[in-house]
Amino acid sequence: MVDDRKLDVLRAIVEDYVATEEPVGSKALVERHGLGVSPATVRNDMAALEDEGYIHQPHTSAGRVPTDKGYRLFVDKLATLKPMSAAERRAIATLLDSAVDLDDVVQRSVRLLSQLTRQVAIVQYPTLSRSTVRHIELVSLTPTRVMVILILSTGRVEQRLVELEAPVVEADLAELRVAVNQASAGVQIAAAAAALADVPDGVRPEQADSAHAIVGVLTDAMSDHRSDERVAVGGTANLARYGDFDTAVRPLLEALEEHVVLLKLLGESGTDALTVRIGHEGPYSELAATSVVATGYGPQEFHLGSLGVVGPTRMDYPGSMAAVRAVARYVSRILDEGNQ
Amino acid sequence: MVDDRKLDVLRAIVEDYVATEEPVGSKALVERHGLGVSPATVRNDMAALEDEGYIHQPHTSAGRVPTDKGYRLFVDKLATLKPMSAAERRAIATLLDSAVDLDDVVQRSVRLLSQLTRQVAIVQYPTLSRSTVRHIELVSLTPTRVMVILILSTGRVEQRLVELEAPVVEADLAELRVAVNQASAGVQIAAAAAALADVPDGVRPEQADSAHAIVGVLTDAMSDHRSDERVAVGGTANLARYGDFDTAVRPLLEALEEHVVLLKLLGESGTDALTVRIGHEGPYSELAATSVVATGYGPQEFHLGSLGVVGPTRMDYPGSMAAVRAVARYVSRILDEGNQ
DNA sequence: TCTTGGCACTCAGGGCGAACGAGTGCCAGA
């Protein structure tokens, strides 16, 4: 049975351990938190908590350390998000508001998150797939060379160069421009390829080849999920504070190089809820010593991407959760504004 | 006096130390390299080299370790670039050739460099300042909202959103488009702002305000050296192989977060020569334990940016230098092709 | 004059054992 006082003890253990990075004993616990009972009582509670698997003793003569299960209980039942200070809120607002474009928003968010949490921060670039086509621009560079520019509702711009078989004049290009824009403007990118497929049939026969080529690269750019896999990483220097290098730092550094791994860590579930994945709960056994606090972002339940922080299981969950949520909200709001 | 045999000894010490990461003694030296003399002789040479400051003894009963000065001599006089293997050349060529755009080239280069050298790789994005304006595109999103797209000769695309005071119709926009392109196409970006300044005076009076706004953001985008500071970093996981964490890894991880620092490390000197900066020779005292092998790149002496690797002073200089040079050449060639 | 074998010397690192002390589990009494 886990009664209220045992929960208090668990909370105290987690907080102390996160702060000191050392196993915490019964005596230190009653001293540092006003638990109102004696160390002996706490010891009994600790024994019970250990039986239930919430805490663990590295060796007989040491204090207790929370297990993953213990952290889980802490996060689910005991943690209240630390409210951001006014100064922090202001910092978030001003820093993100002064971003000049999408890339800048992402990069500032990463920096912000890593500074707020003193952890490694990860921000996924908004995915293409949910966004809509805002405009397609065709720019003739030479008579047979056209720069195709795809502007999406999220503010992302994709560019491709096309070599045409036959030269086109500006008037032809204007026709094609109208055609592709009519076909795809406002269409979700997932559906846009299909919408564009008919374009070559609808133009004058002598333009069909050019249209084909242009629609080809557009389809290519839209289905190119390379940009879906883009993530920004920051705050790796915070890894330096980690204790043991081989089990914690190295695997994480390796994971940070692999963007696919990162995306899986963030959880591409598509949900916008704030999720915490603790140690072994994650998909990678090498990362059993690290936790992830992540959430989706995007205006009004419209999931555009995820962001979060990665750190040791022994991390400040309430603080990280609050920071992640706050940054996600601001990012969502900004993307929404840019979209009006 | 440093005669030929002493140089041989120094070379052998550097090579062994790089390979084993341990101070190298006289006996092991004659065994592993066919020096043709006895350990005692080597000891005498070592003593001389130590007097000259090329090598150093961590403690009395240990072998010798090269000093920064020793590495310098090694790099200047003794190192011959390790030729890339055919397989490596092919890997470089195919990987970089299949890049779809500028960002992709940079990202692939980083990955390539870090894999070839097993070091941390840094690649600066091509700077704006030396490139020329290829095309400016104006896209009307709403009557008072225009997306301004700046296409540069390096393939870089910059985008800005402008809010106009008064609505413009497509015909107005077309006029403005012609005006700005006539003024700036082919002009070096450093001079383009001046060239654009007159545009608002040359258009019909009722368009002057819009022209002003558009030229404003263009000038802003061109003078915005934020993108000059963009660098890509890869291979940080290789830091895990470093021995001592506090003096080597932590300062470097911190430096890698600061792009300005990275650029200084790469040496923005503008020279395209392959440079090696060893330990304390660099600008940051915290990075006294790290060396940088860097070079500029760009088609035909036309400096667009720098790339290189960062690692411990105890690194494989010949291998790193060869890899850095090879990648820089390929990148230069590709940027040149895209520019024809 | 340079090279070589011999030899005494130095000193970091590893292994060992004792003392230490933080922390526990358990028990009897309030």
Add this chain to the structure above:
DNA sequence: TCTGGCACTCGTTCGCCCTGAGTGCCAAGA
């Protein structure tokens, strides 16, 4: 049900010695 007391455990630290790699120097040889 809580508390104080007490014996017990065991990882950590410290001092010690020993080992061995590596050196510097010297005298003899080429």
